[in-house]
Structures are given as C-alpha cells and as structure tokens.
Amino acid sequence: MKAIRVTEHGGPEVLKLEEVAKPTAGPGQVLIQVKAVGINPVDTYIRSGNYPGATLPYTPGRDCAGIVESIGEGVKEFRKGDRVYTSGTITGAYAEFALAEVRTVHALPEKNSFAQGAALGIPYATAYRALFHKAQARAGEWLLVHGASGGVGTAAVQLARAAGLNVIGTTSTPEGEKLARENGAHHVLNHSSANYTEELMRLTENRGVDVILEMLANVNLGKDLTLLAKFGRVVVIGSRGKVEINPRDTMGRDASIHGMMLFNAPDHDLKSIHAALYAGLENGTLNPVVGEEMPLKDAAKAHVAVLEPGAYGKIILVP
Numbered sequence: 001m002k003a004i005r006v007t008e009h010g011g012p013e014v015l016k017l018e019e020v021a022k023p024t025a026g027p028g029q030v031l032i033q034v035k036a037v038g039i040n041p042v043d044t045y046i047r048s049g050n051y052p053g054a055t056l057p058y059t060p061g062r063d064c065a066g067i068v069e070s071i072g073e074g075v076k077e078f079r080k081g082d083r084v085y086t087s088g089t090i091t092g093a094y095a096e097f098a099l100a101e102v103r104t105v106h107a108l109p110e111k112n113s114f115a116q117g118a119a120l121g122i123p124y125a126t127a128y129r130a131l132f133h134k135a136q137a138r139a140g141e142w143l144l145v146h147g148a149s150g151g152v153g154t155a156a157v158q159l160a161r162a163a164g165l166n167v168i169g170t171t172s173t174p175e176g177e178k179l180a181r182e183n184g185a186h187h188v189l190n191h192s193s194a195n196y197t198e199e200l201m202r203l204t205e206n207r208g209v210d211v212i213l214e215m216l217a218n219v220n221l222g223k224d225l226t227l228l229a230k231f232g233r234v235v236v237i238g239s240r241g242k243v244e245i246n247p248r249d250t251m252g253r254d255a256s257i258h259g260m261m262l263f264n265a266p267d268h269d270l271k272s273i274h275a276a277l278y279a280g281l282e283n284g285t286l287n288p289v290v291g292e293e294m295p296l297k298d299a300a301k302a303h304v305a306v307l308e309p310g311a312y313g314k315i316i317l318v319p
C-alpha cells in the first residue's frame with residue numbers, strides 16, 4: 001500500500017510517499033481502508049521533531065475515516081464494510097490502510113462524508129473536552145472562541161451553539177467571519193483588529209465572557225484575562241510560545257486558567273465524548289466543515305497550509 005513516511009525530522013519535505021506492507025489486524029484491532037485523512041497542526045509539530053509523539057521512521061496522523069477492511073480476534077463492535085472514523089491509529093493515518101485499536105474507532109453516520117469523518121477525531125473531541133469537561137460551560141453563558149475558523153474553532157462554535165451558549169468567535173478574514181456565522185456564532189470579531197476587545201465588552205454590556213477557548217495563548221492570554229466575567233474560565237488549547245500575564249486579572253474575578261491536552265483524556269472520558277459527537281452528527285447540530293481536499297502525495301503542501309493564516313475548516317488528504 002502507499003503511505004507517507006517520515007525517516008528524519010525536519011520541514012514538510014521529509015514527508016515522502018512510499019510503498020509499504022499493508023498491515024493486518026491483530027487481537028482487538030481494526031484495519032481501515034482510509035478514504036480521508038485529517039491534517040492537524042500537531043502532525044507538523046511531531047514531524048519537526050520539537051514535540052513527542054513518534055519514533056522514527058513513522059507514518060503520521062491520528063485522524064482518518066474510511067471503511068472497515070478487516071477486524072482482529074475479539075472485535076465485536078465493527079464488521080467489514082462499516083463506515084468509521086478514528087481518534088488514534090497504530091500505524092498512522094496518512095496511508096491507504098490504517099490499523100487502529102478498537103477503542104479508537106468510532107461509527108460514522110451515513111449522512112456524513114468520509115472527509116467530514118476525518119475532521120472529528122482531534123478537533124471535535126478537543127472542542128468538546130475544552131467546553132464541557134474543562135470549562136464546564138453551561139447554557140446561557142457567554143463564550144469567546146478565539147480562533148473560530150479552524151478545525152477546533154468551527155467544532156467549538158457548533159457544539160456551543162447547540163448547547164445554548166451565546167457565542168462570539170474571532171477570525172482574521174472575511175471568509176472566516178462568514179464561516180463562523182454560518183456555524184452558529186452570534187457575533188464575530190477580527191482578532192487582528194486593534195479594537196476587538198472593546199467591541200467584545202460592548203457586546204457583553206461590559207460584563208465580559210464566562211468562557212474563552214484559546215487557540216493561540218502566547219498572543220492572547222494576557223488580554224483574555226481582562227475580558228473575563230466573574231468566575232470566568234480560559235481553556236488554553238493552543239499556544240506557540242511564551243506570554244506575559246498579570247495574575248491580578250484573575251484574582252478580582254475568581255477566574256481560572258485551564259491547560260488541556262486531548263491526549264491526556266482518559267478512555268472513559270473519550271468514550272463519552274465520542275458518544276456525544278455521534279449524537280450531534282445524527283441530529284445535525286454538528287456538521288464538520290471541509291475547507292480543502294488534497295491527494296495523499298501532497299502531504300507536504302498540506303503541512304504548510306495548516307499553519308498559514310486564513311484557516312477555513314479542515315484540510316483533508318485523500319489516498
């Protein structure tokens with residue numbers, strides 16, 4: 001089968017399309033014929049060598065969707081031909097076939113495309129965990145999704161809107177703004193404009209927001225703390241550097257900063273998250289946005305694109 005292989009850490013050019021042996025499903029494992037692969041920023045961090053997550057040589061990727069090709073001994077949850085998506089793989093998702101432990105394989109509703117399925121594993125699970133497990137967001141609260149146009153942000157906006165929150169999203173482009181509104185954001189601000197914080201305070205009648213989901217904490221965290229209402233919570237989802245904060249901004253508000261890493265979520269939480277996602281897909285409140293599809297051989301291009309400004313839903317590779 002064809003797969004993207006990484007034999008040395010480095011820039012996107014280290015992603016090479018190669019011929020490798022097709023895996024076979026062992027006990028408790030599922031072999032999936034991959035129809036779509038979700039590109040996540042973390043795939044680029046691991047590839048560059050600055051982040052744990054893979055031993056060389058390896059095939060990148062945790063998120064894919066496709067059809068069950070075969071099941072290993074003891075697997076009762078799936079049959080050959082089932083439509084599924086993954087939240088982890090053993091052999092890597094950037095390939096024609098991917099082997100996964102059954103606990104990381106989830107049913108994909110008929111009405112969702114494989115590309116949409118590949119957008120679920122990391123982005124939707126992260127958004128769900130940040131909103132409901134970490135921030136404990138409740139209907140009627142005000143939420144700022146700081147970075148509402150990308151994979152996690154679009155998921156967060158859909159989940160929050162369906163749960164009855166007042167949703168403010170930020171993006172940096174008119175296309176991103178339109179997308180955030182279509183996904184359910186009540187208000188959209190431009191995070192690169194000088195006065196978006198004033199606009200947020202005006203929208204909330206100077207109260208501030210209850211929850212902030214932060215995609216780029218190294219830029220925004222200091223300011224975020226001044227935008228929180230009393231008992232406000234910030235969840236740090238993404239950060240690419242250091243930032244200065246004034247701890248006093250948390251004190252008067254009894255505010256909290258929650259760090260989160262989806263990979264730390266225990267299995268029972270993941271089970272609950274994916275059950276909730278299935279329900280949302282089924283009832284139509286969740287509808288993953290696929291911005292761009294590229295052939296598997298263009299993995300390097302996809303790794304460049306996913307880090308560029310102007311996010312628009314998910315970038316998907318098609319084997």
Ligand code: NAP
Nearest residue numbers: 041146147148149150151152171172238260261262310311
């Ligand atoms: P993505 O699809 O590339 O989207 C990035 C988002 O960040 C876009 O909405 C982008 O908006 C926004 N953004 C860029 N500059 C910003 C700024 N100054 N202020 C606020 N938002 C800004 O990436 P993703 O998959 O959604 O992931 C988002 C971040 O979360 C990444 O850093 C990723 O590594 C991290 N992440 C962490 C976890 C975890 O477990 N902690 C899980 C998944 C992802 P524009 O392009 O419109 O400017």
